[in-house]
Amino acid sequence: MGDLKVIGKRIPKKDAPLKTTGAAVYIQDMKVPGMLYGRILYSKYPHAKIVKIDTSKAEALPGVKVVLTGADVPNNFKFGFIKDNPPLKTGKVLSTRDEVAAVAAISPEIAEEALDLINIEYEELPGIFDPLEAMKEGAAMVHEEFKSNVLKMPWKFVAGDVEAAKKASAFIAEDTFSTQWVTHCCLGTSGCIASLDINNNLTMYSNTQIPSLAQNDFLEALKVFGFKNKRVRVIQCVIGGGFGSKLDTYAYEYIAILLALKARKPVKIVFSREDEFLATSPRQCTITKISQGCDKDGRLTFREMEMILDNGAYTSWGATTPSVMMVPISSLYKVPNIFYRAKCVYTNNTYSQAFRGYGNPQATFAIESNLDQLAEKAGIDPLEIRRINANEPGEVTPQNFKITSCGMKECIDEVVNRLDWKNKSGKHNGRGVGMASLIHVGGAARVYKSDGCGTIIKVDDNGKVDVITGSSEIGQGSETIISQIVAEVLGMSIDDINVINNDTDVCPWDVGAHASRTTFVAGNSALGAAQKIKTQIMEIAAKNLGESPEALEMKDGIIFSVKDKEKNISLGKVLRKVHYTLGGRMLVAEHFYDPPNENFDQNFKGNLSVAYAYGAHGVEVEVDKETGQVKILNYIAAHDVGKALNPMLLEGQIYGGGLMGIGYALGEKMIWDKGYLKNGTFLDYKMPTVQDAPPVQAVIVETDEQAGPFGAKGIGEPGLVPTAPAIANAIYDAVGVRIKDLPITPEKVLAALKEKEKGNP
Amino acid sequence: MKKIKGYSITLTVNNENYDLTAEPNRTLLEVLRDDLHLTGTKESCGEGACGSCTVLVDDQPVRSCLTLAVAVEGRHITTIEGLSQGGALHPVQDAFVAHHAIQCGFCSPGMILTAYALLKENPSPTEEEIRRAISGNVCRCTGYAKIVEAIKSLADQGRQER
Numbered sequence: 001m002g003d004l005k006v007i008g009k010r011i012p013k014k015d016a017p018l019k020t021t022g023a024a025v026y027i028q029d030m031k032v033p034g035m036l037y038g039r040i041l042y043s044k045y046p047h048a049k050i051v052k053i054d055t056s057k058a059e060a061l062p063g064v065k066v067v068l069t070g071a072d073v074p075n076n077f078k079f080g081f082i083k084d085n086p087p088l089k090t091g092k093v094l095s096t097r098d099e100v101a102a103v104a105a106i107s108p109e110i111a112e113e114a115l116d117l118i119n120i121e122y123e124e125l126p127g128i129f130d131p132l133e134a135m136k137e138g139a140a141m142v143h144e145e146f147k148s149n150v151l152k153m154p155w156k157f158v159a160g161d162v163e164a165a166k167k168a169s170a171f172i173a174e175d176t177f178s179t180q181w182v183t184h185c186c187l188g189t190s191g192c193i194a195s196l197d198i199n200n201n202l203t204m205y206s207n208t209q210i211p212s213l214a215q216n217d218f219l220e221a222l223k224v225f226g227f228k229n230k231r232v233r234v235i236q237c238v239i240g241g242g243f244g245s246k247l248d249t250y251a252y253e254y255i256a257i258l259l260a261l262k263a264r265k266p267v268k269i270v271f272s273r274e275d276e277f278l279a280t281s282p283r284q285c286t287i288t289k290i291s292q293g294c295d296k297d298g299r300l301t302f303r304e305m306e307m308i309l310d311n312g313a314y315t316s317w318g319a320t321t322p323s324v325m326m327v328p329i330s331s332l333y334k335v336p337n338i339f340y341r342a343k344c345v346y347t348n349n350t351y352s353q354a355f356r357g358y359g360n361p362q363a364t365f366a367i368e369s370n371l372d373q374l375a376e377k378a379g380i381d382p383l384e385i386r387r388i389n390a391n392e393p394g395e396v397t398p399q400n401f402k403i404t405s406c407g408m409k410e411c412i413d414e415v416v417n418r419l420d421w422k423n424k425s426g427k428h429n430g431r432g433v434g435m436a437s438l439i440h441v442g443g444a445a446r447v448y449k450s451d452g453c454g455t456i457i458k459v460d461d462n463g464k465v466d467v468i469t470g471s472s473e474i475g476q477g478s479e480t481i482i483s484q485i486v487a488e489v490l491g492m493s494i495d496d497i498n499v500i501n502n503d504t505d506v507c508p509w510d511v512g513a514h515a516s517r518t519t520f521v522a523g524n525s526a527l528g529a530a531q532k533i534k535t536q537i538m539e540i541a542a543k544n545l546g547e548s549p550e551a552l553e554m555k556d557g558i559i560f561s562v563k564d565k566e567k568n569i570s571l572g573k574v575l576r577k578v579h580y581t582l583g584g585r586m587l588v589a590e591h592f593y594d595p596p597n598e599n600f601d602q603n604f605k606g607n608l609s610v611a612y613a614y615g616a617h618g619v620e621v622e623v624d625k626e627t628g629q630v631k632i633l634n635y636i637a638a639h640d641v642g643k644a645l646n647p648m649l650l651e652g653q654i655y656g657g658g659l660m661g662i663g664y665a666l667g668e669k670m671i672w673d674k675g676y677l678k679n680g681t682f683l684d685y686k687m688p689t690v691q692d693a694p695p696v697q698a699v700i701v702e703t704d705e706q707a708g709p710f711g712a713k714g715i716g717e718p719g720l721v722p723t724a725p726a727i728a729n730a731i732y733d734a735v736g737v738r739i740k741d742l743p744i745t746p747e748k749v750l751a752a753l754k755e756k757e758k759g760n761p
Numbered sequence: 762m763k764k765i766k767g768y769s770i771t772l773t774v775n776n777e778n779y780d781l782t783a784e785p786n787r788t789l790l791e792v793l794r795d796d797l798h799l800t801g802t803k804e805s806c807g808e809g810a811c812g813s814c815t816v817l818v819d820d821q822p823v824r825s826c827l828t829l830a831v832a833v834e835g836r837h838i839t840t841i842e843g844l845s846q847g848g849a850l851h852p853v854q855d856a857f858v859a860h861h862a863i864q865c866g867f868c869s870p871g872m873i874l875t876a877y878a879l880l881k882e883n884p885s886p887t888e889e890e891i892r893r894a895i896s897g898n899v900c901r902c903t904g905y906a907k908i909v910e911a912i913k914s915l916a917d918q919g920r921q922e923r
Contacts, residue, residue, distance in 0.1 A: 013858070017850060019866030019869050020841075021801065021842065023801065028804065029800035186865070187867035187899065187901055474865065651861075651907070658904055660904075682806040682811050687901065696904065
């Protein structure tokens with residue numbers, strides 16, 4: 001790889017100075033001339049008939065410009081993965097987050113007051129809030145027209161022969177695990193400004209993670225609203241956190257468009273914290289029945305998992321999380337025989353969506369907790385069973401994943417050494433250690449037909465570079481990583497590189513900031529564009545210097561002959577020479593990178609990602625037997641990242657993901673009680689503070705992924721994938737109780753300890 | 762909407778005086794963001810639980826979402842816009858940049874002002890003191906590790922300068 005100047009360095013985030021001074025403009029700060037403020041009224045009941053809506057008082061309030069109800073949504077428009085969700089509901093409401101009316105007014109206060117004046121008469125209906133109830137014969141239908149509460153989605157993966165493998169197994173462990181709803185808690189809430197010109201072309205100021213796909217969604221909506229062949233421009237403001245929450249389009253965005261169409265003025269909707277809790281989509285809660293077996297030497301023989309997901313009342317992309325759950329289910333460790341089936345079940349609860357990890361944390365919690373149970377049955381150290389079955393480079397997994405780079409064993413070793421595993425495990429004295437591993441897509445994921453990202457590079461007359469990328473900066477640091485890649489290729493400082501990444505009118509297509517794909521895909525795209533522009537620059541410089549391009553090098557904005565450094569020309573001069581001449585031209589290059597990965601076939605086989613990310617987390621805990629309180633004494637998060645392009649930013653992803661995972665494991669839970677959210681505020685929803693953040697060691701394991709830009713793989717999601725099972729396993733090692741239902745609260749630990757004292761398992 | 766009588770007040774923000782009219786129920790946050798267009802101060806929860814709206818009143822960190830504008834007349838208010846002087850970042854801002862204590866950045870103004878106030882009062886706080894000081898400022902991106910590290914780097918400097 002040679003001598004790297006910029007790659008691999010701890011370079012601060014490019015946008016950090018802007019964010020430290022308060023100059024960064026988030027959607028909350030954005031204003032457009034003449035703009036109105038929109039607010040949404042949500043349903044009072046989780047399941048009810050809408051008998052009558054009276055908006056007359058709201059309409060009469062001075063300052064109110066538009067009031068909309070479901071009757072105003074043109075042509076029965078619905079959005080969502082299977083188009084089952086109207087932005088404003090008519091006839092019936094199916095959850096307490098159902099949008100029933102919306103207003104646009106000249107101030108947020110008037111808009112709020114107008115909501116109070118909307119009078120809705122409901123006829124309450126009994127609801128279904130438990131997916132197991134909803135699956136029973138004779139259960140009431142959430143969507144009567146679908147004739148079943150189970151979504152018609154074919155989530156099933158089979159490899160080998162599980163039944164035969166069961167018979168041949170020396171040891172089998174079986175159990176049931178469940179996980180809760182948790183939510184992203186982006187500090188910057190969701191919001192948008194919809195602005196239409198006189199010809200009904202839409203400009204959407206947004207904090208979406210998927211500008212190109214959102215653009216397409218809004219175009220489709222305009223079409224249904226009766227405006228064909230229109231243009232949609234998505235402009236992203238600075239994004240105050242994503243984590244998957246902005247990976248789909250939501251009702252509020254369509255409502256803003258409808259309000260703006262009616263008002264003929266731009267309309268801004270920004271969620272309050274209460275709205276954000278109620279009306280954005282959490283991580284799906286799951287019930288998982290699992291069994292795994294091994295032979296007498298600890299080699300895994302089979303894995304069988306049946307999973308039920310609460311789909312809520314509507315279907316978003318979140319209903320496709322079983323496809324990502326399959327990644328660890330089929331391919332975490334070497335397991336020859338697999339059976340997996342998942343059912344997504346309609347209820348009158350909130351509907352779920354994407355959240356960092358996209359189903360992987362739920363699946364990994366069951367797999368890795370159950371693996372410790374199996375190890376115990378087989379009398380093998382939990383560490384050894386993981387070593388014996390660890391994934392390796394060159395492997396082809398049951399789902400046809402082609403494993404290229406794989407540092408799983410190295411990650412496990414890091415955990416073992418740093419935790420002092422041999423001396424600390426198996427003591428059962430109130431202190432214990434636990435570990436869990438992870439696999440995730442690390443070289444993008446072909447979910448859509450294209451998994452690509454485009455980059456345009458142009459060089460200005462002064463030798464500065466503009467990189468126009470389809471990828472989105474959502475705080476993760478993509479702007480900086482892309483700058484580093486381009487700077488490395490062109491031998492420049494990253495200060496001379498400007499990244500433009502927030503406007504679909506300017507930026508090329510990208511499928512979105514998801515699947516931990518941005519460094520890999522946008523990075524490869526930027527790399528390709530940088531190499532193309534370098535070729536152009538070298539050719540022109542060569543002509544001017546009377547050398548061949550191969551004899552030249554570029555460094556710090558100067559192109560020089562390797563043999564004779566006196567023979568040189570500045571980049572700016574090269575630019576001016578091609579530009580300010582008869583028949584001149586600009587220096588521009590573009591590159592579209594679409595990774596050579598595969599969509600799943602009908603049987604869910606296919607090499608989903610070009611590369612796979614691995615990791616292992618290890619934790620030492622102390623459990624207070626009097627209170628059930630779990631204290632994390634030491635936490636090791638070891639990740640195979642291919643190559644760390646910027647170790648400092650990478651550690652930021654590991655620390656951030658790790659603490660989010662610790663929140664998931666030990667405290668966070670959205671309490672939905674019979675369809676009502678009981679803890680939708682920061683006071684009641686326990687997100688970790690700095691006092692809850694234990695000492696974490698972020699360990700970077702480099703494996704040099706050949707397909708990655710400078711060897712890199714993805715790291716956005718992996719940090720929280722194995723956290724919960726690592727902690728659960730450590731608690732078991734400490735006090736001999738296994739908590740199978742997240743979060744692991746002191747109450748649950750204490751109750752389990754009491755049961756154990758009574759002699760119950 | 763019921764009309765509430767506004768009061769004429771003078772607020773001193775970042776060493777500048779602003780004459781304005783504020784209803785008695787208007788929060789400092791609303792006045793800063795909507796009237797003075799100082800949008801560096803963020804609202805995230807609106808109930809004093811997250812610290813995003815932190816500003817300094819006489820160098821003490823307060824939640825501007827829970828502070829009434831009329832109650833801080835005559836006091837010295839510092840917002841994030843007032844921290845950098847002469848086009849240069851303040852050392853606390855510099856440390857946050859250098860140590861990658863910022864990801865999405867939404868908590869950063871409040872976090873930085875809280876750190877600034879701590880260091881002003883105690884130039885060489887221990888890690889425990891740092892953690893206690895920022896325990897009311899929520900960050901969802903960073904896991905806090907690099908925020909603590911950034912403040913610690915300044916605390917170490919403080920210790921050396923003593």
